[in-house]
Amino acid sequence: MRGVARLAARHAGALWSALRAASGDDAYERYRAHQAARHALEPPLSRRAFYEDAQRRKWSGVSRCC
Amino acid sequence: MMRRISAALLAIVGAIAIGAVALQRHEPINALWILTAAVCVYLLGYRFYAAWIAARVLSVDAWRATPAERLNNGRDFVPTHRAIVFGHHFAAIAGPGPLVGPTLAAQFGYLPGTLWILVGAVLGGCVQDMIILLLSTRRDGRSLGQMARDELGPLGGFAALVGTLIIMIILSAVLGLVIVNVMKHSPWASSTVFATIPAALIVGLYLRLWRPGRVLEASLLGVALMLLALLAGGWIDHQPVLRPLFDYTAIALAGFVILYGFCAAILPVWLLLAPRDYLSTFLKLGTVALLAVAIVLTHPQIKMPAVTAFTDGTGPLFGGKVFPFVFITIACGAVSGFHALVASGTTPKLITNEADVRLVGYGSMALESFVAIMALIAATLLDPGVYFAINAGAGVVGAAPAAAVHTISGWGFPVTVQQMQALAGAMGERTLFARSGGAPSLAVGMASIFGSTFGRGLLALWYHFAIMFEAVFIMAVLDAGTRVGRFMLQDLLGHLWQPLGRTSWYPSVLLASALMVGAWGYFLYIGVIDPNGGVNILWPLFGISNQMLAGIALSVATGIIIKSGKLRYALVTLAPLAWLALVTTTAAWQKITSADARVGLFAAANELARQLALGALPPERAAVAPQLIVNQRLDAWLTMLLLAILWFVILDMARICVRRLRGLALRSSSEAPYQPSRLHSAAAQVQP
Numbered sequence: 001m002r003g004v005a006r007l008a009a010r011h012a013g014a015l016w017s018a019l020r021a022a023s024g025d026d027a028y029e030r031y032r033a034h035q036a037a038r039h040a041l042e043p044p045l046s047r048r049a050f051y052e053d054a055q056r057r058k059w060s061g062v063s064r065c066c
Numbered sequence: 067m068m069r070r071i072s073a074a075l076l077a078i079v080g081a082i083a084i085g086a087v088a089l090q091r092h093e094p095i096n097a098l099w100i101l102t103a104a105v106c107v108y109l110l111g112y113r114f115y116a117a118w119i120a121a122r123v124l125s126v127d128a129w130r131a132t133p134a135e136r137l138n139n140g141r142d143f144v145p146t147h148r149a150i151v152f153g154h155h156f157a158a159i160a161g162p163g164p165l166v167g168p169t170l171a172a173q174f175g176y177l178p179g180t181l182w183i184l185v186g187a188v189l190g191g192c193v194q195d196m197i198i199l200l201l202s203t204r205r206d207g208r209s210l211g212q213m214a215r216d217e218l219g220p221l222g223g224f225a226a227l228v229g230t231l232i233i234m235i236i237l238s239a240v241l242g243l244v245i246v247n248v249m250k251h252s253p254w255a256s257s258t259v260f261a262t263i264p265a266a267l268i269v270g271l272y273l274r275l276w277r278p279g280r281v282l283e284a285s286l287l288g289v290a291l292m293l294l295a296l297l298a299g300g301w302i303d304h305q306p307v308l309r310p311l312f313d314y315t316a317i318a319l320a321g322f323v324i325l326y327g328f329c330a331a332i333l334p335v336w337l338l339l340a341p342r343d344y345l346s347t348f349l350k351l352g353t354v355a356l357l358a359v360a361i362v363l364t365h366p367q368i369k370m371p372a373v374t375a376f377t378d379g380t381g382p383l384f385g386g387k388v389f390p391f392v393f394i395t396i397a398c399g400a401v402s403g404f405h406a407l408v409a410s411g412t413t414p415k416l417i418t419n420e421a422d423v424r425l426v427g428y429g430s431m432a433l434e435s436f437v438a439i440m441a442l443i444a445a446t447l448l449d450p451g452v453y454f455a456i457n458a459g460a461g462v463v464g465a466a467p468a469a470a471v472h473t474i475s476g477w478g479f480p481v482t483v484q485q486m487q488a489l490a491g492a493m494g495e496r497t498l499f500a501r502s503g504g505a506p507s508l509a510v511g512m513a514s515i516f517g518s519t520f521g522r523g524l525l526a527l528w529y530h531f532a533i534m535f536e537a538v539f540i541m542a543v544l545d546a547g548t549r550v551g552r553f554m555l556q557d558l559l560g561h562l563w564q565p566l567g568r569t570s571w572y573p574s575v576l577l578a579s580a581l582m583v584g585a586w587g588y589f590l591y592i593g594v595i596d597p598n599g600g601v602n603i604l605w606p607l608f609g610i611s612n613q614m615l616a617g618i619a620l621s622v623a624t625g626i627i628i629k630s631g632k633l634r635y636a637l638v639t640l641a642p643l644a645w646l647a648l649v650t651t652t653a654a655w656q657k658i659t660s661a662d663a664r665v666g667l668f669a670a671a672n673e674l675a676r677q678l679a680l681g682a683l684p685p686e687r688a689a690v691a692p693q694l695i696v697n698q699r700l701d702a703w704l705t706m707l708l709l710a711i712l713w714f715v716i717l718d719m720a721r722i723c724v725r726r727l728r729g730l731a732l733r734s735s736s737e738a739p740y741q742p743s744r745l746h747s748a749a750a751q752v753q754p
Contacts, residue, residue, distance in 0.1 A: 022150050025281040034140030050141075051279040052336060057142055059335040060553060060569075061209070062407040064343065064546035066163035066237050066398050066612065 027054060073113060080106025087180060094367040097443045100180055101361060104439045108432040111188035116196060116428040120421070123627065123635040124200050128421045131743040133206045133414065143207075145418040145745060148425050154416065156430040157347045158408045159195070160354070162241060162505075162540045163398030163612075164438035169504035170605060171395040172445040172453065173381040175373040178392045179442050186393070186400025187435035190642035194616060195405045196427030197623045197639060202410035203417050204737045210410045214622050214715070216736035217629065222718040226618050227554065229711045230407065232704070233611040234551040235582070237404075239589035240604040241540045242323045244503035246594055247601075248537060249319050253312035254494055254530050256319070258299035259537045260312070262345070263326070265291035269341035281344060288345040296534055300527065303494060316594045323544070324587040330545030331552050331579040339545050346542040353535045357440050357512060360519040370446035370453065375477070382458040383502070384602040385664025390653040394609035399438025401646065403615025405431065419746055444511030445504075451481025452489060456507040459599030460500040467499055494526030502599035505536045551582040592697040595690045603667070606657065607701055613650045614712040617643060621719040628723045629732060647716060654709040658702050667702035671695045 008015065020026040028050050035044045045053065083103035087095065120126040137143040146154075171179040202208055208216070211230065215223025249256040269288040277283060302308045314322075330338050374381075377388035384391065398404070409427060417423065445453060454463070454474045463470040467483045474481050490498045493510060501507070509532035516528040553569060555578040560567015566574045593600025620643035627636050660666030663673040671694075677683050678691045725732055 020282065021147065022153050023281045023285065025279075027281075028279050030144070031140045034138070034144075038138075038140070046278075048274065048278040051274065054141065054279075055335045055340045058412065059339055059546065059549060061411045062404075062546075062550050063158050063412050064161065064543055065159045065404045065408050066161040066241075066402065066543060066608075 073110070076106050076109055076113075080110060088177065090372070094369060095176075095372075096365055097361055097368055097447060098365040100176070100368070100439060100443060103180075104184060104436055107184045107188055108436065111192065112424070112428055112432060115188065116192065116424045119193060119196065119638055120200075120424045123632060123638050124197065124423075126200065126420045126423065128419055128746055129743055130420055131741040131745075132203055132417045132420060133738070134417055135743060135745050136738075136741055137206065137415075142412070143415045146416040148418065148422040151413060151416045151418075151422060151426050152430060153351075155408065155413045155426050156433055157351065158412070159402070159405045159430055160350060160434050160437060161398065161404075161543050162244070162536060163402065163404075164434055165441045165508055165536065165539075166244060166504040166605070167396045167609070168399050168438045168442035169445040169508050170383050170457070170601070171392050172370055172442060173374065173376050173383045173457075174388050174392055175371050175377070176368055176442060176446040177372040178377070178388050179396055180439065182392055182396050183399045183435055183438045183442065186396065187431060187438075190616075190646070191401035191405070191435065192428040192431040193638060193642060194401060194403075194619055194623065195409050195431040196423050198406045198619055199409040199414060199417075199427035200420065200423045201623065201626055203414040203420065203423065206738050207412075207414040208410065208736070210406045210619055210622065213410065213626075213736070214618065217622060217626055217733065218715070218718045218722055219733070222622075222715050225711045225714050225718075226622075227558070229611070229615055229618055229708070229715075231551060231554050231558075232708065233404065233608070233615055234547045234554075235585045236589065236604065236608045236611050236704075238327065238544050238547045238551075238586035239593065240601065240608045241543055242320065242327070242586065242590040243593040243600050243604060244505050245537050245540050246316050246319045246323060246590070247501050247503040247599070248505050248509075248533055249314065250316040250501075251313055251497075252495055253309045254299040254303040254526075255533045255537070256314055257302045257312040258295050258530060258534050259541075261295035261298060262292060262342070262534065262538055262541075263338075265295060266338055266342040266345060269345065270337045273341060273344075274336045284341070285344050285348050288341065289348055292345060292349065292534065292538070296527070296531055299530060300494065317591075320587075320590050320594045324583055324590065326541065327544050327548045327586070328579055328583045331548040331583065332575055335549075339549065342538070342545065343542050346538045349535050349538055353532075354437055354440070357444070357515065358436075360515045361440060361443060364515055364518050366443070366447040366515065366518075368443070368446045369448065370450050374450075379662070379665065382454060382462045384606055385662065386606065386653070386656060390649040390656075391606065393649040394606055394613060394653045396438065397609040397612045399435055399441070401613065401616045401642065402434075403612050403617070403619055405434075406615065406619035419743070441508055444508055444515060447514070448507065448511055449479075449481065449485075451475065451479040452485065452510070453507055454479055455481050455486055456498050456501050456510065457504065458500065459502050459597065459602065461597035461599070463500075465500070467497075470499055492525045493529040495529070500599070502601045504601070505533070505540075509533045509536065548579070548582050548586070552578045555582055589697075592693060596694060597687060597690075603698070603701060606653065607705065610650055610654055610657070610705060611708050613646050614708045617646050617650060617712045618715045620646065621715045625719040625722045626735075629726050629735060633727070643716070647712065650712060651709060654705045657705050667698045667705065671698040671702075674698070 028047050031050055032044055083099050086099045087103050134143050134145040168179050211223050211226045214226040269284045273284045379387040451474050455470055463473040471481050471483050509529050512532040513525050513528035517525045556567055556569055556574055565571055568574055593604050620639045624636055624639040656665050657667050661669050663670040674691050674695050
């Protein structure tokens with residue numbers, strides 16, 4: 001059990017970022033990184049505008065199923 | 067070498083487990099056999115069949131750039147790690163269908179359902195999902211309807227659109243009916259489900275106003291609120307003053323579900339729909355994992371016989387013989403046409419590498435089918451008498467408990483009123499009789515699995531946890547389905563009068579939402595007033611429409627495979643298509659023409675009309691009979707329409723194939739031109 005805890009502690013950073021990526025928690029950071037790399041001259045969307053836009057796009061098509 | 071040895075071991079274990087499942091007839095079988103057989107079948111299918119299809123049929127090319135790489139915009143087109151895409155895709159395709167279908171199909175015994183879930187998934191459903199995912203990935207993430215239009219022609223595309231709209235309506239109606247049956251006269255279930263709505267609103271506000279996009283924080287808050295709602299429901303159930311405030315009839319609850327669907331379709335998505343979906347996704351993934359662990363730990367005995375006498379078509383949950391109705395009823399757990407819509411929606415825009423479609427497409431469906439297997443286990447570990455007492459409608463077995471247990475015991479599945487009362491008491495309910503729809507019996511099964519793993523004293527809590535899980539799941543599909551249906555309807559109406567096609571024009575939003583909700587609300591209402599429970603009519607109709615959609619998806623896939631000159635591999639999609647066409651056509655034909663009132667819709671309508679004319683119906687039944695008669699005839703016409711759409715698309719595909727084989731001119735392939743992948747070259751250099 002202590003081994004598991006030590007292992008988790010060592011990889012806590014990686015686990016946390018995997019969880020953030022899986023849930024979409026880091027979507028805005030990834031978008032900002034993408035904008036900075038590819039479209040540095042365009043002003044990026046604010047966090048709220050990005051979130052609203054992402055939700056609108058997600059729910060205009062079939063994204064949930066029976 | 068190691069891979070070969072592990073594959074051989076897998077094959078041997080799988081063969082032993084399937085043998086045990088299929089051949090053990092006289093003693094009760096342990097659920098672990100079914101679980102083992104399932105896991106082996108999925109792994110073998112994934113390891114060999116999926117790999118072969120990817121390499122030979124689809125010529126999956128890891129060096130070819132995907133739209134996520136070519137069109138990367140940091141928003142919808144984003145190259146994403148395959149494990150994450152797998153998670154997103156699974157969360158999108160996993161719905162209540164594989165929970166409800168197998169539970170209903172358990173009336174035939176555990177064997178027919180188990181076999182079809184395994185065979186259908188590995189050779190049909192997983193194949194369909196993976197192929198559609200790759201075809202859409204190669205076409206910049208185009209939808210199934212667009213692919214049908216591009217590859218077959220405008221009529222095929224229109225048929226696919228109409229088919230999708232119909233399935234949305236029927237799906238929403240039947241799922242609405244399932245949760246109404248869960249909540250009727252159950253203050254605990256109703257208050258918990260109601261409380262999830264303000265919980266979703268709070269999470270929605272949190273995610274937009276206070277901490278935009280902080281999904282993890284908001285989900286944690288949401289899960290805490292949901293558990294609070296569960297406990298509060300239990301508390302309310304014991305308060306004599308509050309209890310009656312949440313004790314509703316089925317009709318009142320149907321009104322609530324309809325109103326909810328309408329609000330979810332017109333409110334901004336961030337307020338209700340999106341936060342509810344976050345909650346349902348976390349609950350869904352957590353509960354499915356918990357269920358798998360609990361089944362392994364408890365390894366319960368299956369109490370339902372392998373095959374029951376109801377294979378002859380006299381089943382109390384729904385009429386019709388095991389062929390074709392077990393295939394129609396299982397639907398989503400084996401092959402789901404609906405998945406083709408998701409696999410040609412958001413998912414292809416996230417695929418980093420073409421080779422990922424095997425894990426994302428085939429793998430997700432295998433996991434979804436595994437959920438269906440677990441639902442089947444949860445239904446069949448109940449005493450069969452209890453299973454039938456919960457699921458059979460009052461119109462079939464009798465409204466009074468004494469009459470119901472007498473009828474059911476007469477079938478050879480003993481059950482007593484005391485047993486049912488004790489069970490209802492343990493689950494924190496007044497009664498569990500005639501709660502058709504599959505969800506309550508699944509919740510009883512899940513509660514008994516969880517209860518014997520994590521403590522029996524909490525049975526009532528586990529039961530309502532399972533109920534909340536299913537309800538949240540279903541409402542997430544209801545609101546998303548209504549919204550998508552609204553967009554489709556606006557698209558269609560836009561052809562009649564252009565302003566109606568504008569998705570943000572409020573009069574058009576209200577009109578299309580009202581039409582959509584009105585359509586499924588009508589079927590829901592009829593299901594609620596039907597003394598046979600309504601599910602017996604609506605679920606087969608849903609199954610037929612879902613298998614029709616799978617037929618359309620497989621037709622598009624077959625057409626594209628043959629157009630690309632791979633005739634010799636066409637059987638990969640043609641064989642499941644032929645089987646689905648056979649099953650769907652037979653089922654639809656029987657629903658339309660059968661003289662048996664249990665199966666045939668016209669026959670049932672005529673029989674009811676005859677009894678009404680003779681004055682043979684009790685007054686409460688006579689009052690609703692005219693509406694039921696109209697509805698059964700309408701359902702029959704709808705079935706005909708579905709059948710016509712299916713065959714229209716199949717023939718359109720056949721026309722394309724004949725033209726291809728004769729060397730005549732065809733629409734050119736809509737595949738995006740080849741571009742080498744830089745991401746893959748970079749990855750290959752890092753890991754030679």
